[in-house]
Amino acid sequence: QVQLQQWGAGLLKPSETLSLTCDVSGGSLSGYYWSWIRQPPGKGLEWIGEINHRGSTNYNPSLKSRVTISVDTSKNQFSLRVSSVIAADTAIYYCARVVWPTRYNYYMDVWGKGTTVTVSS
Amino acid sequence: EIVLTQSPATLSLSPGERATLSCRTSQTVSSYLAWYQQRPGQAPRLLIYDASNRATGIPARFSGGGSGTVFTLTISSLEPEDFAVYYCQQQTNWPPRITFGQGTRLEIK
Numbered sequence: 001q002v003q004l005q006q007w008g009a010g011l012l013k014p015s016e017t018l019s020l021t022c023d024v025s026g027g028s029l030s031g032y033y034w035s036w037i038r039q040p041p042g043k044g045l046e047w048i049g050e051i052n053h054r055g056s057t058n059y060n061p062s063l064k065s066r067v068t069i070s071v072d073t074s075k076n077q078f079s080l081r082v083s084s085v086i087a088a089d090t091a092i093y094y095c096a097r098v099v100w101p102t103r104y105n106y107y108m109d110v111w112g113k114g115t116t117v118t119v120s121s
Numbered sequence: 122e123i124v125l126t127q128s129p130a131t132l133s134l135s136p137g138e139r140a141t142l143s144c145r146t147s148q149t150v151s152s153y154l155a156w157y158q159q160r161p162g163q164a165p166r167l168l169i170y171d172a173s174n175r176a177t178g179i180p181a182r183f184s185g186g187g188s189g190t191v192f193t194l195t196i197s198s199l200e201p202e203d204f205a206v207y208y209c210q211q212q213t214n215w216p217p218r219i220t221f222g223q224g225t226r227l228e229i230k
Contacts, residue, residue: 035219037165044208044221044222044223044224045157045165045208045210045221045224046221047218047219047220047221050217058216058217060218060219061218094164094165099170100212102153103151103212103215104150104151104153104211104212104213105151105153105170105171105212106153106155106210106211106212106217106219107153107155107167107170107171107210108155108157108165108167108210109167109170109176109177111164111165111166111167112164113163113164114164
């Protein structure tokens with residue numbers, strides 16, 4: 001059974017870079033996309049972007065200029081970097097596995113537990 | 122940009138009652154829609170995919186339906202653990218753009 005374990009720095013100052021990693025155990029990166037989603041305190045879910053095992057990425061246009069998602073197939077991990085963070089980037093960040101059999105048939109079936117990231121001076 | 126609108130924002134019901142949650146899309150993109158449940162302090166959990174297919178391990182009291190621009194999630198008889206927030210989600214564009222509804226909070230009456 002695939003499990004996702006995620007980690008990263010939880011407290012950042014404005015202008016710093018957010019860095020999170022998600023480790024995939026019990027399965028391979030191949031055949032799926034792997035996504036990051038965030039949830040500001042008390043609010044709903046926002047898709048950040050995704051990557052596959054070949055390194056092909058898609059990003060939310062509203063965040064694209066500051067976001068980089070990368071993959072390390074040797075470690076079965078994928079990572080998120082958000083540069084120049086501001087207070088509005090404060091959120092719980094989740095990693096998730098994407099099932100995407102056809103262009104518009106897309107859903108996330110395995111989720112990490114989430115990492116709380118706070119941006120404060 | 123396609124918008125997913127969930128209603129109601131909050132639904133107050135008692136255990137044993139039937140719950141019907143709605144998700145409307147601003148345009149018809151596809152008939153594919155997913156539903157997630159998020160309990161307090163937990164990550165979202167996939168309930169329904171392809172609008173009507175239950176994910177692995179999801180009880181039969183959960184069912185999904187609809188197509189076009191109107192989709193529903195029905196919980197036939199509420200259990201205490203069902204009181205949570207529910208989100209709908211679609212892949213709405215190309216290049217891909219994943220969109221979530223704003224959520225429906227299901228609370229105990």
